[in-house]
Each structure stands twice: as C-alpha cells, then as structure tokens.
Amino acid sequence: MAFKLKINGTLHDVDVDGDTPLLWVLRDVLGMTGTKFGCGQGLCGACTVHVGSQPIRSCQTPVDSVVDSSITTIEAIGRAPEGAALQKAWLELEVVQCGYCQSGQIMSAAALLKDRPKPTDGDIDANMSGNVCRCGTYQRIRAAIKRAAGV
Numbered sequence: 328m329a330f331k332l333k334i335n336g337t338l339h340d341v342d343v344d345g346d347t348p349l350l351w352v353l354r355d356v357l358g359m360t361g362t363k364f365g366c367g368q369g370l371c372g373a374c375t376v377h378v379g380s381q382p383i384r385s386c387q388t389p390v391d392s393v394v395d396s397s398i399t400t401i402e403a404i405g406r407a408p409e410g411a412a413l414q415k416a417w418l419e420l421e422v423v424q425c426g427y428c429q430s431g432q433i434m435s436a437a438a439l440l441k442d443r444p445k446p447t448d449g450d451i452d453a454n455m456s457g458n459v460c461r462c463g464t465y466q467r468i469r470a471a472i473k474r475a476a477g478v
Contacts, residue, residue, distance in 0.1 A: 335402055350362060416472070446472065
C-alpha cells in the first residue's frame with residue numbers, strides 16, 4: 328500500500344504493507360539508520376522516535392497508525408531546543424560507550440524535557456526506565472539530562 332509519512336518535516340512516499348513496523352520503514356525503506364533495532368518487542372527503547380511530541384517504540388508501531396502524524400527521529404531531534412541541549416550535554420559528559428542505545432535514550436530524554444523542563448531525579452528515573460543501556464551509563468545519562476535542563 329502507498330502511504331505518505333511526514334518524517335523530520337519532510338513528506339515521504341512509501342509503498343509497504345500497513346502492518347509493517349515503522350522502524351523498518353525508517354531503516355530499510357528510507358535509509359534513516361539512526362533509529363536502532365534492539366529487542367523487537369518494545370522493551371529496550373533503542374527504537375524510540377517521536378510521534379507528535381510523544382515517544383513511541385517504532386518496532387511495535389505499524390506504519391498505517393502514524394500516517395497523519397508528524398514523526399521525528401534522532402536525525403532531526405537537534406532542531407528542537409531540548410534535543411540540541413541534550414546532544415551537547417551528551418558530548419560534554421562523554422555519555423556514550425558503545426552508543427547503540429543512545430539515539431533512543433536521547434529521544435526519550437527530549438520528550439521528558441519538553442514535558443518537564445526541570446525534571447527531578449525521580450522524573451528522570453520514571454521517564455527513562457524503559458530505555459536499557461547494556462553498558463550501564465545510567466549515571467552519565469542522568470547527569471546529561473540534568474545539564475541539558477540546567478538543573
């Protein structure tokens with residue numbers, strides 16, 4: 328089926344089955360490989376993107392459910408003030424080890440800062456709990472979110 332998707336401010340025509348996960352449309356059809364495949368079950372957060380301003384797991388989101396939405400991926404999150412501040416803090420604090428989960432981490436953190444510009448540690452823990460980092464950089468992730476928030 329043919330769909331028009333608004334991704335990072337640009338309309339894209341894709342021809343896929345409606346139940347194709349958004350993740351595979353982004354990666355395999357459109358070549359946007361910043362969004363990662365982790366578990367395929369929506370549990371690890373590596374595939375997090377924004378639909379509207381909400382973080383969602385793209386591995387579990389059928390493409391036909393996001394046709395009339397604005398989708399933002401890691402490739403464009405730096406255009407938003409929260410995303411730019413997070414990317415800067417991530418680099419300054421050297422958050423990344425292997426880096427595989429980091430696009431999903433930043434996408435979840437950007438949604439958090441949009442909703443709660445000055446989050447507490449509890450806010451950060453609650454909102455980031457669905458993002459797994461196998462390298463265990465959770466303390467640096469928290470510090471980067473706080474730096475980006477100016478707290």
